[in-house]
Amino acid sequence: MLWGISFDATPISGVVVEFVKTARILSERGYRVHLDLGYDVKADKNAFFRPYRDEAALLPDWVRLARIDGLDAVAGYDADFVTAVLREVVQAGDDERLGPRIDAVAEQISRRIVDTWRRFGVSFVLVENGTLPENITYTRALYLAIERYGREEGLGRFVLWRDHDLMWQSEPGAGKYGTFPYPQAVAPADSPHIQYLVQHAEARRRMLHWQPDLRHLAVLPNTFSASPAVVDEHNAAFRRDHGIPAQALLIARPTRLIPQKRIDRDIHLLAALLAHPRLADDIYLFVTGDRAESPAEYTRLAAFARRLGVADRVVFGGWLAPHAGEVGRPAGRGYSVQDLFAHADLVSFLTSGDYESYGNPIGEAIAAGVPYITTGYDLYDEVYGSAGFQAPVMDLAAGDLPTPDFVDAVADLLGDAETRRRTVAVNHRLGARRLALGRRLVGDLLDGMVGPATAPGPTPGPTSGPTSGPTPRPTLRPTPMDAGIRMTVVLPVYNEAANLPAVLASLYGQRGDDGSPLRVRVPYEVVVVDNNSTDATVDVARRFAAAHPDLPVQVIHEGEQGVACARRAGMQFAVARSRARTDAEPARRFYLVSADADCRVDPTWLWELFVAMEAGKAAIGVCDYYYRAEHFAGRPRLWAAIDRTLRCRAVTFRLFGGFPDGKGFAVERGAYEKVGGIEIFYQVQDGRFVPHLSDDWDFGISVRGSGEEIVYAPRSRVEINPRRVDHALDEVIAGRAYGQGGTIVMRDIRDPDLAVDRARDLTAAQARQAWEFSVKDFTPKNTILPVLLTPSLLDDDAVADFFTPSLARRLGRRIAEIIDEMRVVDLTPIHAYKTPSYRLYFEFADEIFARLRATAGSDIGLPPPLPTCLREVPAGRFREFVRYYCEDRESGAAHDYFGNGGVF
Numbered sequence: 001m002l003w004g005i006s007f008d009a010t011p012i013s014g015v016v017v018e019f020v021k022t023a024r025i026l027s028e029r030g031y032r033v034h035l036d037l038g039y040d041v042k043a044d045k046n047a048f049f050r051p052y053r054d055e056a057a058l059l060p061d062w063v064r065l066a067r068i069d070g071l072d073a074v075a076g077y078d079a080d081f082v083t084a085v086l087r088e089v090v091q092a093g094d095d096e097r098l099g100p101r102i103d104a105v106a107e108q109i110s111r112r113i114v115d116t117w118r119r120f121g122v123s124f125v126l127v128e129n130g131t132l133p134e135n136i137t138y139t140r141a142l143y144l145a146i147e148r149y150g151r152e153e154g155l156g157r158f159v160l161w162r163d164h165d166l167m168w169q170s171e172p173g174a175g176k177y178g179t180f181p182y183p184q185a186v187a188p189a190d191s192p193h194i195q196y197l198v199q200h201a202e203a204r205r206r207m208l209h210w211q212p213d214l215r216h217l218a219v220l221p222n223t224f225s226a227s228p229a230v231v232d233e234h235n236a237a238f239r240r241d242h243g244i245p246a247q248a249l250l251i252a253r254p255t256r257l258i259p260q261k262r263i264d265r266d267i268h269l270l271a272a273l274l275a276h277p278r279l280a281d282d283i284y285l286f287v288t289g290d291r292a293e294s295p296a297e298y299t300r301l302a303a304f305a306r307r308l309g310v311a312d313r314v315v316f317g318g319w320l321a322p323h324a325g326e327v328g329r330p331a332g333r334g335y336s337v338q339d340l341f342a343h344a345d346l347v348s349f350l351t352s353g354d355y356e357s358y359g360n361p362i363g364e365a366i367a368a369g370v371p372y373i374t375t376g377y378d379l380y381d382e383v384y385g386s387a388g389f390q391a392p393v394m395d396l397a398a399g400d401l402p403t404p405d406f407v408d409a410v411a412d413l414l415g416d417a418e419t420r421r422r423t424v425a426v427n428h429r430l431g432a433r434r435l436a437l438g439r440r441l442v443g444d445l446l447d448g449m450v451g452p453a454t455a456p457g458p459t460p461g462p463t464s465g466p467t468s469g470p471t472p473r474p475t476l477r478p479t480p481m482d483a484g485i486r487m488t489v490v491l492p493v494y495n496e497a498a499n500l501p502a503v504l505a506s507l508y509g510q511r512g513d514d515g516s517p518l519r520v521r522v523p524y525e526v527v528v529v530d531n532n533s534t535d536a537t538v539d540v541a542r543r544f545a546a547a548h549p550d551l552p553v554q555v556i557h558e559g560e561q562g563v564a565c566a567r568r569a570g571m572q573f574a575v576a577r578s579r580a581r582t583d584a585e586p587a588r589r590f591y592l593v594s595a596d597a598d599c600r601v602d603p604t605w606l607w608e609l610f611v612a613m614e615a616g617k618a619a620i621g622v623c624d625y626y627y628r629a630e631h632f633a634g635r636p637r638l639w640a641a642i643d644r645t646l647r648c649r650a651v652t653f654r655l656f657g658g659f660p661d662g663k664g665f666a667v668e669r670g671a672y673e674k675v676g677g678i679e680i681f682y683q684v685q686d687g688r689f690v691p692h693l694s695d696d697w698d699f700g701i702s703v704r705g706s707g708e709e710i711v712y713a714p715r716s717r718v719e720i721n722p723r724r725v726d727h728a729l730d731e732v733i734a735g736r737a738y739g740q741g742g743t744i745v746m747r748d749i750r751d752p753d754l755a756v757d758r759a760r761d762l763t764a765a766q767a768r769q770a771w772e773f774s775v776k777d778f779t780p781k782n783t784i785l786p787v788l789l790t791p792s793l794l795d796d797d798a799v800a801d802f803f804t805p806s807l808a809r810r811l812g813r814r815i816a817e818i819i820d821e822m823r824v825v826d827l828t829p830i831h832a833y834k835t836p837s838y839r840l841y842f843e844f845a846d847e848i849f850a851r852l853r854a855t856a857g858s859d860i861g862l863p864p865p866l867p868t869c870l871r872e873v874p875a876g877r878f879r880e881f882v883r884y885y886c887e888d889r890e891s892g893a894a895h896d897y898f899g900n901g902g903v904f
Contacts, residue, residue: 002026003066003122004035005142007129009042011055012321014360015128015164018222020060022126022160027062030557031124034066035059041138043086048079058321069116074108076101082135090133090177090184102137109141114149122149127161132170133177133185140186150193157580161188162197162220168206169357169379171260180210187211199358202382221383222358224367224431235339242315244343248282249414252344252370254320254337254361255351257289257298264304265350265375265394265401271308272407279415283313285348286340290319341368346414349374353396358383362391366431371423373410388430390423481577482552487524487591487610487666488578490570492563496597497536499721503597504528504544508551510606518607524593525552529570532561564695567594567662568678575669575677589614589668591621594696596663598721605716609666612713619671619708620700622657623664623716624650631722634759637767638725645774649782650714655799656786657710659700664718667703675702682884684869689881697781704789732773733766791815843879 002023008015016037023033037055039047049072052065059065071077085102089095095102117125125146130139146159167177167185178184188196188211197220198204204219239246251270255261270285291298298316305311321336341347347365349372356377362384365372374380375394385393392409394402402410413419481488489507493500507526510518518524528541538555545553558569571592578590591613595601605623613621626646632639652658660667672678678699681692692698704710725732762770787793791812794800800808845863853861865871873881 001121002031002033002124002126003117003120004033004126005041005128005130006035006038007041007127007132007134007138009038009045009047011037012058012319014222014358016059017360018162018164019126019128020063021223022162023063024060026124029559032064033062034064034120036066036068040068040071041082041135043079043082043135048082066116066120068109068112069119070112071109074105074112077105077109077137081105082137085137086134090136093178093184095184102140106137106140106144109138110144110148113141113145114152117145117149118153123155123158125159127159129164130161131163131185131188132165133167133182136184136186143186143189143191146193147191150191155193156577157193157195157216159191159194160197161194163203163207164199165357166198166203166207169203170355172354182210188214188217190214190216200379200382202379203357222360222363224360224363227367228369228428229338229341229344231342235335235342238335238339238343241335242286242317244284244286244315245282248284249279249345250343251283251285251346251348251414252340252365253285253287253348254340254364255287255289255349256293257287257291257301257316258294259297260352260355261289262350262352262375263287263301266348267301267305267308267310267314269348269350269402269407269410270313271310272402272404273411273414274310274313276407276411278408278411281415283414284315285310285313286315286317286344288317288320288337288340291316337364338368341365341370344370345420346370346410347372350394350402351375351377353377356380362389363431366427369424369428371413371420371427373413389427391427481525481574481581482523483581483585484523485525485552485578485590486522486588487593487606488570488574489524489526489593489595489606490529490567490574491526491595491597492529492531492558492566492570492662493533493537493541493597494531494561494563494566495533495535495537497533497540499598500537500540501544502600503595504541504553506601506603507595507606508544508548509603510601511603512607513604513611519551522607522610524606525554525574527554527556527570527574529566529573530555530557531563531566532557532559560691562680562691563662564678564680564691567695568680571672571678575672578669589617589670591666591668592672593666594660594662594664596718596721598723599663600719600721601664602717602719605664605718608716609664609713612711612716613666613668616709616711618657618711619668619703620657620660620710621666621713621716622653622660622700622710623718624653624712624714625661625663625718625720627720627722635761637762637764638729638770641762641767641771641774642725644771645778648775648778651802652782652786653712654714655802656782656793657712658782659704659710659785660696662696663720664716665696665700667699671703671706671708674708675699675706682881684867687868689869689873689884701785701789704786729760733762733770787811788815843882 004019004023006013006016006019010016016035019035023031023035027033037052039045039050042048052067056063056065081098081101085098089098089102127142130142133139149155150158167182168180170176188194188207190211190213194216196207196214196217198207198217199219199221201219204217207217208214238244239248239250244250251266253263253266255263257263266285266287270283273279273283287301302311302314302316305314317340320340321334341364347361347370349359349361351359351374353375354377356379359374359377359380362372362374366389371391373392373394374384375396376385377396380393392406392413394406398405413423491503491507496503504526508519510524512518512521530538530541541553541555545555554573556569556573558566571594574592591610593606593609609621609623612618627642629639629643632642649658678695679702680695681698682689683692684690700710787799794803794808794812803811870878870881
């Protein structure tokens with residue numbers, strides 16, 4: 001469960017909207033989301049201890065509003081106390097009178113925070129603006145609570161602490177929070193439980209100047225969806241409802257009605273534009289903001305508009321929902337800022353020079369497809385200007401009010417629709433890349449903190465209280481990786497409840513060469529990646545973990561179906577947690593190890609793999625795989641085909657190191673990161689994209705292609721579960737065990753009702769066919785591919801002897817020719833030669849056909865319809881899935897001929 005706390009103390013603000021954006025990602029991962037609006041934190045919003053009323057209607061229905069229990073019962077904690085602390089301690093620097101009381105109250109609050117989090121089953125916390133010292137008592141309490149809860153619940157880095165308005169960004173000239181180094185502010189603590197976030201690089205630089213030992217501090221810009229604002233059925237009457245003529249030019253000023261926002265500049269600009277000789281159209285200014293927030297400022301602005309003679313052109317429209325796509329319109333009614341932008345010709349942000357920390361209205365305008373104007377406030381270049389966004393910028397050094405040059409620039413933009421269109425096109429193109437960056441960054445941060453998906457965790461809160469109703473899968477309770485751990489064994493599982501106890505027991509029973517428990521000699525852990533199991537798999541794993549506390553067992557969840565997706569999720573999780581620890585020895589290598597839930601490993605499997613990796617300093621270590629001959633007793637022809645394959649593999653593995661198989665291999669963490677980790681390729685099956693099965697082989701190809709070494713560890717042995725041969729014998733014989741027609745997928749053969757005739761042997765013809773498919777699959781992958789990727793292997797005496805020197809020389813010459821022929825594409829993926837032309841066709845089809853129509857005749861027509869699978873792909877991911885569609889990994893005919901990804 002995610003607990004959010006906003007120090008803004010308002011139902012909707014830019015801070016709350018940013019919370020919703022981040023929380024949405026966590027909600028999609030299965031987290032229940034609760035938000036404390038901070039009414040019991042900030043004293044100047046006149047809501048201290050005020051019950052919630054209709055605030056929930058302003059937020060998505062998946063956000064529940066919540067409060068810390070019993071704060072109103074903490075002796076001495078009230079709005080007057082908070083105000084006095086801000087005035088006497090923070091601003092005046094005198095804590096003699098209130099210091100002891102602050103400590104006592106903070107301790108009481110911290111205990112109530114912990115009790116509330118425990119009742120709700122909180123596993124993740126998102127703090128918004130906690131470093132702004134409006135209420136240092138609550139901030140101290142929050143730090144105490146984080147440390148206590150993290151320690152008692154065994155949590156790792158479970159808090160995202162994001163600061164929007166720091167002391168140097170929020171009214172610095174007023175000295176509201178003292179001066180550097182802000183002795184009374186609660187400085188960020190370098191906690192093992194907290195990941196800090198600031199909005200831009202300048203804030204990070206200043207934060208580190210203030211707290212140089214802060215290690216976990218990242219930049220997370222505010223994000224805005226690149227969805228253009230359009231007039232639709234809901235907002236079509238916006239102008240009419242606000243008395244704005246349909247043909248008038250409209251300037252939008254989305255802002256709070258407070259002096260720091262300098263709305264007087266917009267009124268002054270409006271008057272100048274109405275009198276400008278190059279503008280013949282009527283012009284209106286729409287100002288958002290709650291008039292009740294600062295009644296004196298509203299009165300002053302209204303009087304100023306009357307004095308300049310533009311009162312009838314200024315619309316004080318009141319509060320609007322910040323963005324319909326994030327928080328929704330109140331109870332489905334009213335208008336949002338997005339609705340205003342749909343009708344606006346220009347967005348204005350003529351704000352104070354030293355007040356803004358980010359400038360959300362600019363980002364919202366860029367995303368909505370509306371041109372903007374702004375002052376060159378202190379951080380404008382840091383956030384927007386340096387990115388190349390185009391806009392008239394008011395130079396504050398030239399004057400406090402809009403200068404004639406600035407007015408002319410705005411008039412040129414307003415008066416020319418084509419100029420506005422071009423400006424929007426440039427800004428929107430830049431914004432689609434830059435302003436959407438935050439979602440990916442949040443995802444990366446979450447992967448590093450809790451893994452790439454949700455997983456079992458704390459018990460949900462009481463069903464009779466705030467958490468009543470259906471709840472998603474419980475979420476992960478991350479635990480820090482111990483500094484001594486050298487290996488993480490990743491075990492993807494899907495409905496393996498019957499098989500899992502024996503597999504986990506074999507992992508627990510790993511021994512060294514002296515027979516001692518390996519978990520003591522070379523500490524390792526196991527990460528079980530549940531891939532949407534519908535049986536008791538997860539319960540089995542958790543019970544095993546509880547019964548074997550001397551072997552760390554993590555259980556996480558990966559929602560995208562497929563063993564490749566699950567393996568990648570587990571490895572990414574292990575990489576992130578191993579990188580996050582600060583007390584591990586950097587010189588010691590850390591290994592990610594893949595295991596298979598339907599195979600058994602020998603007692604020294606992990607030790608032998610570890611020794612081979614340490615001795616050779618190779619990037620990948622490959623195990624030996626075997627079947628038990630007695631399982632095939634009475635089936636001599638079938639066993640002969642299998643045995644021949646295993647013997648051939650042993651020869652080539654000794655020569656080339658082989659390629660990793662998901663049943664058992666290890667990779668050094670640095671090599672894993674060097675090639676970007678395991679990559680998931682997609683293929684089309686029955687009109688839908690599904691993950692390709694050969695992620696382990698593809699990963700090995702990437703590593704070997706990067707110049708890294710692969711070592712074969714023949715004494716690290718894995719027993720293959722023969723159920724695939726048993727349950728799919730007819731498909732094995734016909735070369736269809738892993739699909740056909742170009743797809744490589746794993747058929748689920750765990751159905752207990754499947755009839756398995758283990759006494760059945762092959763006929764002579766079937767045995768020959770099975771062997772031919774097996775050797776045709778084996779030879780290109782295990783004998784040719786290694787030297788194709790690493791031609792220098794042919795200079796090795798053992799390899800040359802294997803091929804014969806003459807053949808080795810001819811192979812080398814031909815490989816050089818092929819590499820030269822394919823120099824325009826990446827040779828590393830299997831059968832990549834078809835990819836470039838196909839991908840270019842889909843990406844440029846419209847333009848290519850347009851030129852054909854122009855040169856060859858109009859009867860050429862338009863491009864044929866896209867394949868159904870590509871029509872369903874989101875526009876933002878079109879190029880990505882064109883790549884998957886075109887690469888096709890192996891053509892259908894070749895795929896079927898060569899045995900479709902492996903037989904034995």
